[in-house]
Amino acid sequence: MTITAAPTAPSTAHGTRAFDALVAEHRPGLVRYATRLMSGDVAAAEDVVQETLLRAWRHLDRLTEDRGSVRGWLTRVAHNVAMDQHRARRARPTEIAWSEFDEESAASLDDTAREVEDRVLVTDLLAHVSPVHRSTLTEVYLSDQTTAAAAERLGVPVGTVKSRVFHALRTIRAQSVDLAA
Structure with missing residues (x-):
């Protein structure tokens, strides 16, 4: 996966703790959701979750319950990332596993x-x-x-x-x- 810009870190230790709490609370559910989106491909699902959490890190200041559901934001981002990956796979030639070669x-x-x-x-x-x-x-x-x-x-x-x-x-x-x- 290519990251185009370096993430900006939360400005305080409180921001880092808030992100750690967000990851602890939402990561397991995001992995399950992304695994379903990626048709059971756990490695691809982990990539989706990683990109989703990276975007959450970049926009941590916007992820508050008074601005809407954090879980809803995370699942929407995960969905968008998964769709981007599906489109990218369709645009590339089919990958062949070494076991099939x-x-x-x-x-x-x-x-x-x-x-x-x-x-x-x-x-x-x-x-x-x-x-x-x-x-x-x-x-x-x-x-x-x-x-x-x-x-x-x-x-x-x-x-x-x-x-x-x-x-x-x-x-x-x-x-x-x-x-x-």
Whole structure:
């Protein structure tokens, strides 16, 4: 949890004792309430209560029975903090517990990472090939066409497709050797 401003301390020892009394009286009920709000997640409920009590500390001068119910103020703040946390969780990707992260998941992530690396490498290598050669390679290899089908789509003879593929691959091989060095 991020705290944006340092709390201001009550100005007197009486204020500190008043806050201690407020915590002793209301914290157990706030924890139960926050646990219900957070669907049984005790750790998240503790965060809600901590933020609620921090705000109570900052506004201790306003928390008097003659200005309204202290318990009502605390539960409203706890409710607002819990709703803010729910919204924040929805905005973030789902968190995965380590117990749910097995070897199969790790292998899947490794495969995905390799695929991304391969795509980046292919894109970089294709950038060093002329547009004519790039379109020919795209038709033959990336679109998985036969040389005859690629020739028909490109409107050139089959021999030209084979020649372009040969020269493009030679350029890519030379470039990949330069990248490896």
